[in-house]
Amino acid sequence: MTPYKTKTRLFVDAGLTAGGGLDVSEAQAHYLGHVMRLGTGDGVVLFNGRDGEWSAVIDSLAKKRGALTVEKLLRPQSAEPGPWLAFAPIKKTSTDFIIEKATELGVSRLCPVFTKNTNTTRINLDRFRAHAIEAVEQSQRLTVPEFMEPQTLDQFIAGWPPGRILLHLDESGGGRPIAEVLARLRDQGGGDEPSCGFLSGPEGGFDASELDALGKLDFVTGVDLGPRVLRADTAALSALACWQALLGSGH
Amino acid sequence: MTPYKTKTRLFVDAGLTAGGGLDVSEAQAHYLGHVMRLGTGDGVVLFNGRDGEWSAVIDSLAKKRGALTVEKLLRPQSAEPGPWLAFAPIKKTSTDFIIEKATELGVSRLCPVFTKNTNTTRINLDRFRAHAIEAVEQSQRLTVPEFMEPQTLDQFIAGWPPGRILLHLDESGGGRPIAEVLARLRDQGGGDEPSCGFLSGPEGGFDASELDALGKLDFVTGVDLGPRVLRADTAALSALACWQALLGSGH
Numbered sequence: 001m002t003p004y005k006t007k008t009r010l011f012v013d014a015g016l017t018a019g020g021g022l023d024v025s026e027a028q029a030h031y032l033g034h035v036m037r038l039g040t041g042d043g044v045v046l047f048n049g050r051d052g053e054w055s056a057v058i059d060s061l062a063k064k065r066g067a068l069t070v071e072k073l074l075r076p077q078s079a080e081p082g083p084w085l086a087f088a089p090i091k092k093t094s095t096d097f098i099i100e101k102a103t104e105l106g107v108s109r110l111c112p113v114f115t116k117n118t119n120t121t122r123i124n125l126d127r128f129r130a131h132a133i134e135a136v137e138q139s140q141r142l143t144v145p146e147f148m149e150p151q152t153l154d155q156f157i158a159g160w161p162p163g164r165i166l167l168h169l170d171e172s173g174g175g176r177p178i179a180e181v182l183a184r185l186r187d188q189g190g191g192d193e194p195s196c197g198f199l200s201g202p203e204g205g206f207d208a209s210e211l212d213a214l215g216k217l218d219f220v221t222g223v224d225l226g227p228r229v230l231r232a233d234t235a236a237l238s239a240l241a242c243w244q245a246l247l248g249s250g251h
Numbered sequence: 252m253t254p255y256k257t258k259t260r261l262f263v264d265a266g267l268t269a270g271g272g273l274d275v276s277e278a279q280a281h282y283l284g285h286v287m288r289l290g291t292g293d294g295v296v297l298f299n300g301r302d303g304e305w306s307a308v309i310d311s312l313a314k315k316r317g318a319l320t321v322e323k324l325l326r327p328q329s330a331e332p333g334p335w336l337a338f339a340p341i342k343k344t345s346t347d348f349i350i351e352k353a354t355e356l357g358v359s360r361l362c363p364v365f366t367k368n369t370n371t372t373r374i375n376l377d378r379f380r381a382h383a384i385e386a387v388e389q390s391q392r393l394t395v396p397e398f399m400e401p402q403t404l405d406q407f408i409a410g411w412p413p414g415r416i417l418l419h420l421d422e423s424g425g426g427r428p429i430a431e432v433l434a435r436l437r438d439q440g441g442g443d444e445p446s447c448g449f450l451s452g453p454e455g456g457f458d459a460s461e462l463d464a465l466g467k468l469d470f471v472t473g474v475d476l477g478p479r480v481l482r483a484d485t486a487a488l489s490a491l492a493c494w495q496a497l498l499g500s501g502h
Contacts, residue, residue, distance in 0.1 A: 097348075101485050101488075104479055104480075104481050104482060104485050105477075105479070105481075105485070105489070106477070106479060138480065138482065139479040139480050139481065139482075140479055140480045141479060177496070178496050179496040179497050182496075225492075225495065225496070226356075226357070226495045226496070226499050226500075227499075227500060228355055228356070228357060228390040228391055228392060229355075229389065229390050229391045230355050230356075230390065231355060231389065231390075234352050234355050234356070234488075237352075237485075237488055237489075237492065238356065238488075238492035238495065238496075239492075241476075241488065241489035241490075241492040241493055242492055242493060242496045244476065244477045244489065245428070245429050245430040245433075245476070245477070245489070245493045245496075245497075246430050246496075248477050248478075249477075249478060
């Protein structure tokens with residue numbers, strides 16, 4: 001669990017089996033050789049989200065390419081059933097931050113949602129996914145969170161699956177304390193991680209009509225994160241940290 | 252509590268009394284005029300960490316200077332007794348992030364601590380304080396966290412006040428679940444916010460000898476933040492978010 005002792009971890013697309021060979025991408029070859037200073041004969045750890053985690057050895061490494069041989073299974077694949085996070089995209093670095101930290105904190109799905117006060121209109125899911133993969137590699141996860149296509153808040157609400165609870169990070173002061181809400185979910189779930197999601201607003205907050213619409217939905221519970229005004233990214237992170245502490249696996 | 256409806260808040264050094272006048276700094280004049288697009292006759296909110304929160308009006312505003320008149324008290328000064336955060340400085344943007352988010356999440360004191368695996372040696376407390384003030388302004392706090400002079404881990408431990416609990420964010424797997432530890436503190440405190448602090452390590456984690464020394468101190472409790480390897484800044488933030496949810500005021 002100590003990152004500095006952990007071998008370099010790489011997420012790959014290829015299937016992983018003992019003795020199998022695979023080529024790394026140009027970016028990965030650069031990362032292995034120039035960032036991590038590895039070379040032929042050095043070991044790395046591979047995973048692809050499907051076949052578990054494997055040790056591998058570098059057979060050859062050049063500036064723009066490299067070849068690895070898969071050795072043995074280190075951890076079998078397992079499900080990582082974390083919460084979902086729906087978030088209004090905010091300015092670039094803050095959105096990157098939400099994706100990185102949410103991945104570290106165990107989200108299983110990320111949903112960009114456009115609200116009335118959302119200023120950003122361009123979403124680059126490939127960039128989001130690259131950020132998430134980096135966080136998956138360093139946090140020792142075995143799966144990459146799934147990204148939904150960006151939706152409007154109306155579309156998002158209409159597509160929300162029955163039976164899943166949506167916790168709205170409510171800055172208006174009308175929410176219930178998050179520890180109380182999560183403890184109740186935990187007690188209702190009998191120890192299982194219940195299916196839930198969080199909805200985090202834009203920098204300008206939700207519009208009054210949006211708050212009104214959310215308040216009328218029976219699967220939505222407004223949660224309160226305390227007396228201070230939190231930036232949108234801080235609110236999303238805080239909620240996920242509380243989820244991990246009160247409902248997450250690993251304790 | 253909705254930030255987009257909140258008037259521009261400024262932290263000032265001067266004393267605040269009804270009818271008093273004050274001059275703003277060059278940076279604040281720029282902020283008021285060019286960032287917030289305010290001008291003569293517009294209202295702002297002022298606080299100084301001592302005299303509460305006041306409304307004020309802009310009397311004059313030029314490129315590099317401005318004058319305000321203090322009008323009336325909006326909120327009396329109150330104590331903001333949050334936890335302390337001792338943290339090993341990490342790379343610049345991540346340290347800035349810790350300071351910003353810790354301030355939003357209510358810390359009352361920030362202590363930079365040099366550990367064996369800390370790579371950074373230069374600390375600019377003025378820069379840290381400027382980041383904290385910005386977060387105080389936007390989060391509606393009335394006080395700026397206090398910054399301690401940087402210390403080594405040994406100095407920090409030797410100077411820790413008797414009776415205050417130090418929760419060490421333990422990545423080694425030996426800590427107790429944070430929700431359990433905080434709930435016990437809450438129950439022991441009988442509803443008051445107990446005096447506690449968090450200690451967050453560097454990117455490389457604490458050295459084995461440091462972990463050993465921390466483990467022997469009776470005021471230190473190791474806390475576990477879950478099964479994934481968290482970056483140092485994520486760990487600090489997560490712990491503070493859990494503190495707010497389980498022990499913080501405002502619920």
